[in-house]
Amino acid sequence: MKVIVDMDVCQDHGQCVFAAPEVFSLDADGRLGFVEHPDASLREEVEDAADVCPLQAIRVED
Ligand code: SF4
Structure with missing residues (x-):
């Protein structure tokens, strides 16, 4: 699995950190x-x- 985050779009509010703290x-x-x-x-x-x-800055690929 590959995680891609568009850092030009991300505003660092951290909702992803709460959802997946082992990854973000x-x-x-x-x-x-x-x-x-x-x-x-x-x-x-x-x-x-x-x-x-x-x-919608996060994409997941296989
Ligand atoms: S949820 Fe995560 S990836 Fe999305 S904007 Fe917030 S910090 Fe960035």
């Missing part, structure tokens, strides 16, 4: 970071994060 995080400056190739077992969490992102 905010650094000390409040900027979003994420695991690019998370374990397949986290797929549901990642898809939830993509769903809750208000800007």
Whole structure:
């Protein structure tokens, strides 16, 4: 699984962090970071994060 976030669109509000904390995080400056190739077992969490992102900035690929 590959996670892609359009950082030009992302506004770092962090809804994805609440939905999938093992994959998404905010650094000390409040900027979003994420695991690019998370374990397949986290797929549901990642898809939830993509769903809750208000800007639809998250894409998931196989
Ligand atoms: S929910 Fe979307 S806009 Fe918000 S931090 Fe995550 S990727 Fe960025």
